[in-house]
Structures are given as structure tokens and as C-alpha cells.
Amino acid sequence: MKEDSFKKPSILEVENLNLAYGEYQVLEKVSFSAKRGKCTVLMGGSGCGKSTLLKSMVGLLAPKDGRILVDTIDLWAVDQEEKTSILKKYGVLFQGGALWGSMNLVENVSLPLETYTELNEAEINDLARYKLNLVGLSGYGDFYPAQLSGGMKKRAGLARAMALDPDILFLDEPSAGLDPINSHRLDNLINELKVSLGITFIVVTHELPSIFDIADDSIFLDGQTKTLLAQGLPSDLRENSEHERVRSFLRRGTPISKN
Amino acid sequence: MQGESKSSYIQFRREQDFVDCILMGNWSIENNSGFQVRNEWESFFKSNPTVEVFKFQLDSNIDWDSTLVSFLHKCRNDLAEVNKSIDFQALPSGLIQLLELSKPTLLEKKQNEFSLSLELIDDTINYFRDATLSIFSFFGEWISSVVLLITGRSQSRFQDFAVSCRACGASALPIVTLISFLTGLTMAFVGSVQLEKFNAKIYVADLVCLAMVREMGALMVAIIMAGRTGASFAAEIGSMKLNEEIDSLRTFGISPMEFLIIPRTLALLLMIPLLTIYADVVGILGGLVVGTVVMDFSVIHYFEQTQVALQSMWEVYSGLLKSVVFGLIIGLVGCYKGMHSGNDSSSLGRAVTASVVVAVTIIVVVDALFEVTFSYLDLR
Numbered sequence: 098m099k100e101d102s103f104k105k106p107s108i109l110e111v112e113n114l115n116l117a118y119g120e121y122q123v124l125e126k127v128s129f130s131a132k133r134g135k136c137t138v139l140m141g142g143s144g145c146g147k148s149t150l151l152k153s154m155v156g157l158l159a160p161k162d163g164r165i166l167v168d169t170i171d172l173w174a175v176d177q178e179e180k181t182s183i184l185k186k187y188g189v190l191f192q193g194g195a196l197w198g199s200m201n202l203v204e205n206v207s208l209p210l211e212t213y214t215e216l217n218e219a220e221i222n223d224l225a226r227y228k229l230n231l232v233g234l235s236g237y238g239d240f241y242p243a244q245l246s247g248g249m250k251k252r253a254g255l256a257r258a259m260a261l262d263p264d265i266l267f268l269d270e271p272s273a274g275l276d277p278i279n280s281h282r283l284d285n286l287i288n289e290l291k292v293s294l295g296i297t298f299i300v301v302t303h304e305l306p307s308i309f310d311i312a313d314d315s316i317f318l319d320g321q322t323k324t325l326l327a328q329g330l331p332s333d334l335r336e337n338s339e340h341e342r343v344r345s346f347l348r349r350g351t352p353i354s355k356n
Numbered sequence: 357m358q359g360e361s362k363s364s365y366i367q368f369r370r371e372q373d374f375v376d377c378i379l380m381g382n383w384s385i386e387n388n389s390g391f392q393v394r395n396e397w398e399s400f401f402k403s404n405p406t407v408e409v410f411k412f413q414l415d416s417n418i419d420w421d422s423t424l425v426s427f428l429h430k431c432r433n434d435l436a437e438v439n440k441s442i443d444f445q446a447l448p449s450g451l452i453q454l455l456e457l458s459k460p461t462l463l464e465k466k467q468n469e470f471s472l473s474l475e476l477i478d479d480t481i482n483y484f485r486d487a488t489l490s491i492f493s494f495f496g497e498w499i500s501s502v503v504l505l506i507t508g509r510s511q512s513r514f515q516d517f518a519v520s521c522r523a524c525g526a527s528a529l530p531i532v533t534l535i536s537f538l539t540g541l542t543m544a545f546v547g548s549v550q551l552e553k554f555n556a557k558i559y560v561a562d563l564v565c566l567a568m569v570r571e572m573g574a575l576m577v578a579i580i581m582a583g584r585t586g587a588s589f590a591a592e593i594g595s596m597k598l599n600e601e602i603d604s605l606r607t608f609g610i611s612p613m614e615f616l617i618i619p620r621t622l623a624l625l626l627m628i629p630l631l632t633i634y635a636d637v638v639g640i641l642g643g644l645v646v647g648t649v650v651m652d653f654s655v656i657h658y659f660e661q662t663q664v665a666l667q668s669m670w671e672v673y674s675g676l677l678k679s680v681v682f683g684l685i686i687g688l689v690g691c692y693k694g695m696h697s698g699n700d701s702s703s704l705g706r707a708v709t710a711s712v713v714v715a716v717t718i719i720v721v722v723d724a725l726f727e728v729t730f731s732y733l734d735l736r
Contacts, residue, residue, distance in 0.1 A: 155607045181609035189607040195600035209608045212511055257604075 108133040108168060108265060108297050109154070115162035116149050123149045124318065127163070127325045131265075135313035136291055136298035138331065142346065145320035147301045148192075148269055154299065155189050155267050156180060167265075185213060188258030188266040192273065194250035196242035202229055202253050203238040209260045228256040232286065248279045255286070259296075266290075268300045272307050284310040305349060317343045363389030364423070368400050373408045374443075377431075380415030383424040390423055394430070401434060410435060413446035425454045494692050498621070501613045505622075511614045520623035524585040528631060531580055536635035539572050540564050540642025548651055557651055561661035564643030566671060570736075573636040574675045575723055578682035581628060582715040586690035589620055590711035593694025594704040602695070612695070621687030628683030629676045636675065670735065678726050682719050689715040 107130035114127040123146040131137040139147045152158040154165055156172055165172045167183050175183070196205050206225035210216060216224070226238050232252040242250055251271060258266055271287070272280035284307050290296055302308060308315065308331050317334065319326040319342060327334055327343045335347035345351070364383045369376040383390075412428065414420075428444075432455070435442045444452050504510040547563040593616060596602050602612050640662060647658045666672070690711045697707030730736050 152603075157603055157606055184607060184609035187607060189604065191600040191604055193599060195604040197601050197604075198596070198599070208610075211513075212608070212610055254604075261608075 105169070106132055109299070110166040110169075111150075111154070111163070112166065113163040114150070114153065114160050114165065116146065116153055116158065117161045118149075122323060124325075125323050127318070129316050129325060129328055131297060131299055132314060133297055134291065134295045136287065136300060136311050138308050138312040138315040139299065139301045139318065140303055140308060140315055140331075140346070141318035141326075142303070142320055145318045146323070147303075147318055150318065151267055151269055151299070151301050155187060156184055185261055186264040188261070188263035190251065190254045190258045190266070190268045190271060192269045194242070194247075194254035196250060196253055196257065198242050201239050201241050202234065202245075202256075205242070205253065206257045206260050209257070213261060225256075225260070228259055229253065231259070232256045233282070248275045251275065251283070255283075259290075262294075263296065265297045265299060268298065268302075270302055270304075271300060272302060272304050277306075280304065280307065281310075287311050305347065308347075317346065363387055364393050366393050366396055370404070370407070373406065375404070375407045375410055377410055377412045378415055379412065379420075379424065380418050383418065383420040383427070385421055385423055390427065393427065397427075397431060398434075407440070409441045409443055411443040411446060414448065414451075420451075425451065425458065428455055429458050490696065491692065494695070495688065497613050498617065498688065501611070501618050502622075504614065505618060510618065511610055512618045513615070516615070516619035517623050520620045521627055523588075524581065524620075524624050525627035525630065528581065528584060528627075529634070531584065532577060532631050532635050533638055535576055535580055536568070536573065536639045537642040539576055540568060540639030541646055542642075543567055543572070543639075544643040544646035545650075548646065558653065558657070558661050560643065560647055560651065561653075561658050562665035565640050565662045565665050568639035568643075569636045569666070569672045569675045571675070571723075571727075573632045573639060574679040574682060575719070577628060577631045577635050577679060578686065578719045579716055581624065581631070581683070582686045582690075582712055582719065585624055586686040586711050586715045587708050589687065589690030590694040590697070590708045591704065593617075593691055594697035594707045597695065597697060598699060598701070598704060617687075617691040617695075621684070621691060624687040625680060625683045628679045628686075632676055632679040633672075636672065674726075674730060674735065678723060681722060681726075685718050685722065686715045689718065 109131040111130070112128050114124065116122075116124045116127075127150065129137075139150060141147050149158065153160050154172075159173055164174070167186070170179070170183060172180065172183055196202070197208070200208070203222060203225045206228050207221050210221045210224060214221070226235070229235060229238055232255050234249060234252055234256065237245070237249065237253070242253070245253065255266075255268070255271070258268075268287070271283055275283065287298060287300070288311060291298055298311070300307075300311065312331050315329065315331045315334065316325055317327040317338075317340075318324075321342075326340050327338050329338070331347060334343050336344075338344050338347075363381055364379070364387070365381040367378040367380070369378065381389075410431070412431070418424075428447075428451075432442050444455060447455075501510065501512075505512055544560050544564050547560045548557060551557050551559050551563070593602070593612075596616070602616075605612050605615060644655065644658050647653045648655055693707040693711035693714070697704050727736075
């Protein structure tokens, strides 16, 4: 895994992606690449297809057209076995956490480890509790998802997403529904994990403070044209983007005084 | 003035190529005069096709709420359709702002488009084609997962199987006991009245025992399990889908078929024949109670007669064979409905209902087919 990191600067490449639900076109000709060990934010207004794009990248929604390359392997062109081996490099945090309700937190984090590693029960248990501590949930291992608050579920979902030490972590609106303090904490956690573990982050969000805090790179999806409108550092886009919509999005719609 | 203040009015003042529309009176959600104004507007609008500009203004004594805004919204849409201009300049700024906010989006316009009935037929055909395809691919995936399990390459976990076995086996004992006991008891009562006429009361034992092992044991257990376990499979898996738990399994490369469906369906497949044997016995005991308490046979006499009736064990095996097929139907229908429920809570409810209705219907049909086949093959 580590020697791979010098291979190519981009770990994930999306080429000419076309996404649709049946007849309903969501996104057209989306191309971008995510740099290894950096945080790429997917942003855009509600309903612009951010979550749909994420679904396609994590192997849940087959694209109509185009390719998604993970370390140069096309996720949607390989057989199930190879796809599973790509998915093992992934961690995904869903909007509501999506913890398995019939299992407690330790079991939730343990399941991927039980499925893919040869570790014994005690080792898995220790590892699961360590991951929970990492997201600030020490002592909650025996709790069931239904007993937790929204923010805790999200953090537990993050712990589970990190269970297999993924190369890429996909987060779907990690700070939506969290209070400002918890949201800020989560952003800090993302930054720390990025630096200390070298994980590549792909984050879907439209929370402006988060975007400026965590993004090394960002892409802006536009619901009207159904395309990728801009790519770059968010603070850069806010000042210099050629697209009015991108600038106004990053300023919460306030009029722009450009001088 | 009294009457005027109770309802809404519109007045048109025509000037060459434009018209002043003056709105007055009381525009309120509580009075029902709005339709008259609408009619007036429509007849004026249709009978004056030469007017190019419609200028709207309010009377000074007007009282209004959302009904006025929605009326103006309708006027704007009507005029937009025939490319005529509308002039709101004379309206108060608050009203203009409300109208601005409610401007139709592209989506609203699309919905107004007329959809052909041919499209409906096409959609229906597509729906059935997709449904058939998805049912067969579900069943195919189930079979290939069972093969994976047999060859030892499955992600299914024994503990899930064990938990499901308890949920659909041991926990179902009380209800199965009650229903099958009462079934045996009722059959004995009904039978005894008829058989008494021929002075053949002891054949009640034959009747109860054969009916239970051949038919009622398997059928009653299947119906109970469809309502109990099939519905719970659909609800459980459907709500996991709702919470994106199924998606999160997939992103870990864990197949929901192997992880969720195989343990559940196999547990049901194993437990249903066991419950059926149990139901057979309890049903016969129900008959025994009537035979001994009401009809005054001795327990030994009743059992001996039962033994005579059950000379071939095929009677029992045929019931068990049926119950295994019923178990498969219940498990697969429940899981399929759960996996294919929509992403909202009402469709989850529909999925649960459908899982029970579909399973019970298929069970009854398959049961009839079994009996017809058995009698053709001289197995009865």
C-alpha cells in the first residue's frame, strides 16, 4: 500500500462520467481526479447530483457512460471479485451513519475485520475499540446505534469506515445536522487523519465553513447544466472563478463586489 | 357595502389594446366566491383575444390573503401560455414580491405536459418486464449463493443463522401450539357430528390425523409463518434499506444476499418442517381431547385408530415436503419484498403487506397443485 503512494499523484480518476436514474439524466461528462492524501470536496446546491456521483464512485450506481479509475483500474469494468478488492480500499460514511442496527458499535466496526482479515477475536475487538476511541467514542462500544445521538452515529460510522485502514474515505455530508462545535470537531478530525494516516478524502458537503476548513481541492457540480462547472481550491474559486454561480455559492449568495 | 365586503370581485376596463383589471372586495380563504372571479376572468380572457397587455391593480378597500396571490399566479400562467404581457407595476410591493417567489420553475411546467395513454401502456409493460427480470435474477442469485455456501466460499455467518433459527423456530412455538391444537379440535367436532349419522364416530381419529399430517399442519404453519416471519423479514430488510444499511454492506464488498438473506431463508427452510411435525402432533392431541372428553373413547382406543389410519409414513412425508416448499416461498418472498421496497416509510408498509399477501396466495395455489399432482400419481 505504502509503496503505491509514489506511483501516481492521483488515486481516483473520473472520466466523462454520465449518470442517470432511468431516463432522468443527473450528470453529464464529469471528469476530475482526486489527489493522493488530499481532501477533495464535492460541492453544489441541493439536487445537483453530488450524492449520486458519490454513489457511483463507491460502486452502488452503475454509470450510463464513462469510467471511474481507482489506481488505474476501472471500477465498473472488472468482475465482482476484483471489484470487492477495490472496495476493500474504500471506507464510506453515509449521511445518517447507516450503522447496522442489530449490532452494537464494536460489532459494527468488527464486521469488516471479521470478513476480510485473519485476526483472532481479541485482536479484532481491540482494533475496533481503538477505532472508536479515535473518533472520540471510547466507552460507547457496547451501545447500540439506536441509543446514540445523530453526531455520535456519524462518528461511529466514520470509525467503521476506517476499520480496514482504507486508502480512500468517502464522506457523504459528514457535518449535516451537527451543531457547530461538533461539526468543527469532525473537520479537525478529518484534517488530522489526512495528515497522520495519509488517507485520501472525498467529501460531499455544502457547509461553507467545512469546505474552507478541510478542502485541498474541490469540484463544483451544477444542477442547471448538469455538469462539473469548476475545479480548484475553494478560496481561489470564491475570488477568481469565471462562473458567477460558483462565486455566489461560496459567498452564500451575497452580491459580489469585485475590485 | 356589507355584501361587497364579504366576497371578491374583478372589474375590467378596456382601453384599445390594453385592459385594466381592478381587484376588490374581500379575498379570503374563508369565503367561497373565488370561483366566480375565476369564471369571470376566464370568460373575459377568452372573449378578448385582441388585448395584448393586462394591467392589474388593487382597489383601495381590498382585503386579501393567499387566495389573491394564487389567482394572480394563475392569471400570469394563463397569459404566459399565449405570450401576452402582464403588468403588475400598480400592485403593492409586498404582493409583487410574493408573486416573484412563486414564479413557476421548469419542473412545474414539465408536470403540466399532457401524457399519452400509450405511454401508460408502455410503462406498464416495462414494469412487468422489469419485475419478472428482477424476480428471476433474485432467485438466481439466491441459488448461486447457496452453492457458494456449500462450497465453503460464502460470507454468511453461522451466528446469524442461529439467531434466525431461534426467531422463526422456538419463538413461534406458542402461536403454532394454539392454532394447531384448535384446528385439530375443530375438525374433530365437525367430523363427529357427520360421522355420528353413519354410526362411525371412531373414524374421527382417522379424519383428524390424516387431515393434519397431509394438509392442515403444513398449511397452518405456513400461513402463521408468512404473517409472522415473512413479514418480519420484509420489514427488517426494508428498513435496513431505508437507513442505507444495505448500501453500507455493499460498499464493504459484503453481499446482502449472503449476509442477510441466506441465513434467514435457510433458517426458515429448516424450522418450518420441524414446526410442521410439531403442529401435526398437537393437532392430533386436539382431536384426542374431543375424542376422549366429548365422545367417550379411551385414549388407547383413539391412538390405536390413529395408528391404523397412519399405516404409511408417506402421509407424513408428503406434508413435510410441502412445508419445505412453503418455507422457501415465504423466505424468498419476504426477503425479495424487503430488498425491493422503496426509499420511504409508506412503501416499506406496502412491502410488508405485499410480502404476506403474495406469500399466502402462492402457498394456497402451490398447495392445490401438490394435491392434484399427488392424486394423478396415485400417491393418495
